[in-house]
Amino acid sequence: MENSGGFHYEGEKAWCAGCGDFGILAALEKALLKSGKRPDEVLVVSGIGQAAKMPHYIKTNGFNGLHGRALPPAFGAKAANHKLTVIVASGDGDMYGEGGNHFIHNIRRNIEITAIAHNNQIYGLTKGQASPTSERGMKTKLQPEGVILTPFNPIAVAIALDAPFVARSFSQEVELTAELILEAMSVPGFAFIDVLQPCVSFNKLNTYEWYQKRSYKLGPDHDPADKAKALEKAFEWGERIPLGVIYKNPRPGYVANTIGLDSEPLINKTTALEDVKRLTEKFY
Amino acid sequence: MTETVITLGGKAGQGLITVSDLLLRYLSRSGHFVFAAQDYMSRVRGGHNFMQIRIASDPVFAPLPTSHILVAFDQRTVDEHKDELIIPALVLHDIDDVKASGNATFIGIPIKMFAREAGHPVYGNSVALGAIAAVIGLRLDGLITLLTESFGKKGGDAAQKNVQAATRGYNYVRDAFPFIGVTLPRPGEKPKMLINGSQSIGLGLIAGGLQFISAYPMSPSTGVFNYVTSHAAELGILSEQAEDEIASVNIALGASAAGARAATSTSGGGLDLMAEGISLAGVAEIPIVIANIQRPGPATGLPTRTAQEDLDLALNIGHGEFPRFVFAPGTAEEAYYTAAHAMNLADKYQVPVFVLGDQLLVDSYVTLDKLNLGKVKYKNHLADANKVKTPYKRYQLTPSGVSPRLPYGVPDTRVMFDSHLHEEDGHITENIEICRKMVEKRFRKLAGMIKEPLGPTLYGDKKPQITLVCWGSTYGAAREAVDALNAAGIGAALAHFNRVSPFPAKEAATFLKGKKAVHVVEGNYQGQFARLLARETGFKTGEPILRYDGRPFTARYILDGLKRIYGNGKFRRVSL
Structure with a gap:
């Protein structure tokens, strides 16, 4: 029925031609197909932004909420029904700016979801203002003299908070991105992937060429279990930008740590009238 | 007495x-x-x-x-x-x-x-x-x-x-002190329940099928959250302390979308932060109950004191237009039934439901013989996956305005909740026709909502000289004032409003018809309920009796208000 035809959505996509989002969408589809999950077992959650259109462009369950608020409902849905595979598609403005607080605290929760940040270092939907990851000196209509704020380093923050899986990819590297998403889906905790992505309309600095020239894939010599080394890689930016799994520290997540969520999903648990009656007796 | x-x-x-x-x-x-x-x-x-x-x-x-x-x-x-x-x-x-x-x-x-x-x-x-x-x-x-x-x-x-x-x-x-002693009024024969408003609201949420609560601590609402959490593990309810109120409402909405009965609790400042999330609940048609326990504002105000200042806020919070329920129970007992009912109604109509309490209601203990647990029965309103039309449309246009709601995870079904204007299947659109139809669909729910119970409660003299009107916890003091006036031979009546949205305009107009000397008693400066009443019924009430110093109403405060309006004259015999 609806599951036939897999995850691919044929309809129009309101992204600019050449947008990095297409690559991330293709990678997500690939990873989902490879995972063997049925579309009805998967929930894609987003906030607002170009990246956040994702739930409309893939045939899974969807929740397209508010700007900056992709992670809270993703956590709520996963906690309510932990049988779901929950994937968050968010942008650098959505996840690091408006939703920065939720980024911090859902890593702390270590909720078992995959969070993908489409990081194009600029605001696309609102047409070209600085984002939390914009380079210093980048000029925009709202930063006419150039950005003076220090860029947010999502990889370093995630490692500092001990996220169990921290990775970086580049949207043109569809195979790598798909591999990372697939691995993230099997992580028993908060799995985070920052995907560098050109914005062909507004970011004239961080172009395909710019990323191609600098990015490289981490080899077997990098040990993601080494936190100090991982942090070192997190600060590697500029001339060389590492891609791949930067940090790994698997440990039990929120669902596993919450008493009562071990087997049956929360949505199947109901309070009987007898239980309410028992509670009223405590008031005598 | x-x-x-x-x-x-x-x-x-x-x-x-x-x-x-x-x-x-x-x-x-x-x-x-x-x-x-x-x-x-x-x-x-x-x-x-x-x-x-x-x-x-x-x-x-x-x-x-x-x-x-x-x-x-x-x-x-x-x-x-x-x-x-x-x-x-x-x-x-x-x-x-x-x-x-x-x-x-x-x-x-x-x-x-x-x-x-x-x-x-x-x-x-x-x-x-x-x-x-x-x-x-x-x-x-x-x-x-x-x-x-x-x-x-x-x-x-x-x-x-x-x-x-x-x-x-x-x-x-x-x-x-052998000669010192006070004789208490004669007690009843059976032990009574002792409960405060925090506990009764929490118990009501549980009785209404609560499965998930996420909230951020804030006086005086924390007691509701505490009560539910104290029984969460044993009942299989999940309680989560969120990082902020924006998170707490959005977390609850995610849980609700997944099919859990969800609620949050807060006080005015926290409710302010939830505004956009409540608007999301409105357009995405996600059930949620918000227990808002009022304290005086603006901003930090008086954190541990009481007020009825958030009526306009609850009625209007969230940009755009969408229907909602707003309840304001008068006593801890009523708060239990209201909270349980609120959980059912949120599920039935897929709208945000507010339960407005205040510091006086939640922190005060009262006794009652027992709660009637059969009065509000848990009812599940999720659709039967075998009976919905295929392909499933989350926002199917229906005569009642309520679309069959399925949780995520139903085999061969795609469930899409969206914050934009959307098609019946939840897909983003800017189509003019759909836009109009979706707005109208959401507001068609009002026809059913207005028929739901918890309308006004009438008390006192049938042909009163003086009529008091109130909402929320002011009920106790107003009822006592009415009793004292009647005892002194001054016919007095009281109308207490629990459901304030959708507003029971017909019942209100019928009750007020022909009545003179009608005074709204409420805990704010602007007379928010008096203005609502005028807007909804065209009935202009007399000078309201207001309190906005963070302290609760007493019957004497209300009597003093009447004396200020009418002079001491006929109130001399009223003993309070």
Whole structure:
């Protein structure tokens, strides 16, 4: 029925031609197909932004909420029904700016979801203002003299908070991105992937060429279990930008740590009238 | 009606709560009607806090500006409350800490000395409790049973020490003041329930099928969250302390979309932060219950005090237009039914449902014989996956405006919740026709919503000279004022509104028709309900009786309001 035809959505996509989002969408589809999950077992959650259109462009369950608020409902849905595979598609403005607080605290929760940040270092939907990851000196209509704020380093923050899986990819590297998403889906905790992505309309600095020239894939010599080394890689930016799994520290997540969520999903648990009656007796 | 009013006062951290809790438990178990209001400052230690306990022959739901017995844990309690005492009054106090003054009878008890004898200053609480028990004629054996039960859980010799301390206090008063004694109103035959509004709202949410609560602590709403959380593990409810209120509402919406019955609790400032999330619930049609416990604002305002300032906020919060329920129960008992009902209604109509409480409602203890658990039955309104049309459309246009709602995870089904204008299947669109149809669909729900129960409650004289109108916890004081007016031969009536949205305009208009001297009584400056009433019914009420100093209404405050409006004349005979 609806599951036939897999995850691919044929309809129009309101992204600019050449947008990095297409690559991330293709990678997500690939990873989902490879995972063997049925579309009805998967929930894609987003906030607002170009990246956040994702739930409309893939045939899974969807929740397209508010700007900056992709992670809270993703956590709520996963906690309510932990049988779901929950994937968050968010942008650098959505996840690091408006939703920065939720980024911090859902890593702390270590909720078992995959969070993908489409990081194009600029605001696309609102047409070209600085984002939390914009380079210093980048000029925009709202930063006419150039950005003076220090860029947010999502990889370093995630490692500092001990996220169990921290990775970086580049949207043109569809195979790598798909591999990372697939691995993230099997992580028993908060799995985070920052995907560098050109914005062909507004970011004239961080172009395909710019990323191609600098990015490289981490080899077997990098040990993601080494936190100090991982942090070192997190600060590697500029001339060389590492891609791949930067940090790994698997440990039990929120669902596993919450008493009562071990087997049956929360949505199947109901309070009987007898239980309410028992509670009223405590008031005598 | 006869009653004895006891006020206990002292610094935060002095053990006031321990003594009051035990006293209230004893009284409710003995079958007494009690009402106990807490007045506390926003601090953990020091300051001046007090609790007033009314022990009455009939149910009462509001504090009084007067008392018969003052239990003073410090001198400041005497200084602040001596003018409220009805002479002959008694003041119980530690013999060292308080100086006798005024016309009341001062009963000094060597509390600290007896506590030292028992082994620790903390036992002073039980000495005081014993002394109070002796003065109001409670039985020592009953008190010992209660103390043994309460402190037995702590293990060691805590129970025995507390019993020793209480017995010392009890016997000292009996021996040193043999002629002092107050007779309480005759209690009922059976033990009564003792419950506060936080507990009753929390219990109501649970009875209404709550599966998930996410909230951020904020006075005076934290009690609701605490109560639910204290039973969460045993009931399989998930309770999550969110990083902020924006998160708490959005987390609850995600859980609700997944099929869990979800709620959040907060107070005004937290509700402000939830505004966009509530708007999301409106357009994405996600069920959620929001228990908003009011305190005075704006901004931080008076964190631990009471107000009814968030009516306009609850009615309007969230940009754009969408239907909602707003309830404002009058008593802790009503709050239980309202909260349970709210959970069902959110699920039935897929709209945000507000339960407005306030500090007075949630922090005050009342007694009742029992809750009628059969009155509001849990009902699941999720659609049957085998009966929905395929392909499934989350926002299917229907005559009632309510679309069949499925949770995520139904085989061969795609469920899409969206914050944009959307097609019937949840896909983003900017189509003019769909836009109009979706707005109309959402508002078609109102036709069903307006027929739901919890409309206005009418009380008092059928052909009144004076009519009071109120909402929320002002019910208790207003009802008492109406009783006093009727007793003095001045026909008075009361209309109390629980459901304020959708507004029961027809019932309101019928009740108000032909009535003169109609006064809205509410805890805000602008007369928010009076304006709502005028807007919805065209009925212009008389001068409202308002309170906006963070303190709860009393019947006397309302009477004073009437005197200000009409002059003292005919109110002279009203005894309050």
